[in-house]
Amino acid sequence: MPTSKTMRYRLLDVALVVTGAMVASEFCAADLAVAGARLFAASATAFSAALSLAIFPLLGVYLLRSRRVLASLTGRVLFAWFATQAFTLLVTLTIHRANPAPYIWFACWTGVTAGTLLASRVIVHAILSRTRHARSNLRRVAIVGTAEHCEQLVRKIAATPESGFNAVMTLDLNAPPANAASAIPRYNEMFAFAQHVRSENVRELWLALPISEQALISALVDEFRNDLINIRFLPDVRSLALFDGGLVDLIGVPAINLIASPLSPLALARKDIFDRAFATVALVALAPLLLVIALAIKLSSRGPVLFTQQRKGADGQVFRILKFRSMTMHTQHAGVVQQATRNDPRITAVGALLRRTSLDELPQFFNVLRGDMSVVGPRPHAIEHDALYQTIVDDYIHRYRIKPGITGWAQINGFRGETDRIEKMQGRVDHDLFYLRNWSFALDLRIVIATVKRGFKHSNAY
Incomplete structure (x- = not known):
């Protein structure tokens, strides 16, 4: 459910989209002289305004924080706007095929609105930065924690002054006394720490402690029970959690994920919508190429055009993956999968080209359209390989926590093709887990772009 602030941003963006169309109409009146062109423009404006309400949140535009560098913020806004316009043009051209398309007006509108969307972000970013850096509304924070976790929080607060917090002291009962070079006061005794918290009028107490420190947590809560201080528990679960331990709501009870899918159901739903929309556009755009490849396979060797094989998807569910056939028909023994090797005699001439360029995928x-796979995710392996690697590669099974992908973080970082050594598979799994821990639409788009730019040819693909 969007917050009131987010809703205001969305309405502002819609207003900028419509205003940009009106401004472009003034500059490109000649391009809209025909009634059909004006109808095209009106339809495009309405569709774009409505579509921006869906695509902008989907691509995480309103999840941006002012602590992000301005280049990252503007890059995501521009991508969301150009994606909106691409869909708008495609749909409007389909609906108004009989009407002349005012391309000059459309280009002017796209440019004007891109400028105003960026300007609005720059202005908001500047205002927030100036306000926060002026420390007009910073909340003073005292942090109780052990060693690295405590220091990590202090560094994060110092690096993000616009967050509205300012760390002013720490307590670590196991630490030696602070020296004069300490950036902020550090205590290793509770009584002195509590006195300083009260004398400095601190209103935020963060308990960055392991779950095992229940006695200390209870003592601190009891110590400040009668003070008007916000006490927040930021549990240190790094030694237990495979992924970042996010707080979730289960049957009305707060819970911390230690080993669970790092993507929320809402994030998975948004990713699924993006996947199916992307796959639809890709299949329409690539239809001529698909037909040419199918014809080349059929004419070059005997056998079906498509090759299918069982793979495991999300939660270990088995599905049949589709590929263009790149090998001659040969006998396969049950329970044995022989990976393609360099100069493999089974690979056809057409198949060699398809495999080098990944067109067989x-x-x-x-x-993806059927819901078995995602555009971006861990690459699926043969079930026989899964059974082997699951027992000898650390955390291999956690690749199944989301749908497998056509491309992935491991593939664009060189972990592609034959896995003839355990080290190669461990590297691939490590990259897959990095993707799971750090998933975002921005990362998905980065992987897609990298795949298009350099993924069509790779020395490990054969």
């Missing part, structure tokens, strides 16, 4: 967009 294109039918997997149909798997």
Whole structure:
């Protein structure tokens, strides 16, 4: 549910989209002289305004924080706007095929609105930065923690003054007394710490402690029970959690994920919507190429155009993956999968080209439409390989926590093709887990762009 602040940002963006269309109409009146062109423009404006309400949140535009560098913020806004306009143009051209398309007006509108969307972000960013850096509303924070976790929080607060917090002291009962070079006062005794908290009028107490420190947590809560201080528990679960331990609500009870999918159900739903929309556009755009490849396979060797094989998807569910056939028909023994090797005699001439350029993977967009796969995610392996690697590669099983992808973080970082050594598979899994821990739409888009730019040719693909 969007907050009131987020809703105001959304309405502002819609207003900027409509205003940009009106401004472009003034500059490009000649391009709208025909009634059909004006109808096209009106439809495009309405559709774009409505679509921005869906695409902007989907691509995380309103999740941006002012602590992000301005280049990152503007990059995401521009991508969301250009994606909106691409869909708008595609849909409007389809609906108004009989009407002349005012391309000059459309380009002017896109440019004007891009400028105003960026200007609005720059202005808000500048105001927030100036306000926060002026320390007009900083909340003083005292942090109780052990060693690294406590220091990590202090560094994060110092690096993000616009967050509204200012760390002013710490307590670590196991630490030696602070020296004169300490950036902020550090205590190792509770009584002196409590006195300083009260004398400095601190209103935020953060308990960055392991769950095992229940006695200390209870003592601190009891100490400040009658003070008007916000006490927040930021549990240190780094030694237990595979992924970042986010707080979730289960049957009305707060819970911390230690080993669970790091993507929330809402994030998975948004990713699924993006996947299916992307796959639809990709299949329409690539239809001629798919037909050419299918014809080349059929004419070059005997056998079906498509090759299918069982793979495991999200939560270990088995599905049949689709690929263009790149090998000659050969006998496969049950329970044994022989990976393709360099100069493999089974690979056809057409298949060699398809494998080097990854074009043999294109039918997997149909798997994405069916919901078996995602555009970006861990690459699926043969079930026989899963059974082997699951027992010898650390955390291998956690790749199943989301849908497998056509491309992934491991693939654009060189972990692609034959896995003839355990170290290669461990590297691939480590990259897959990094993707799970750090997933965002921005990361997905970065992987897609990198795949298009450099993924069509790789020395490990054969």
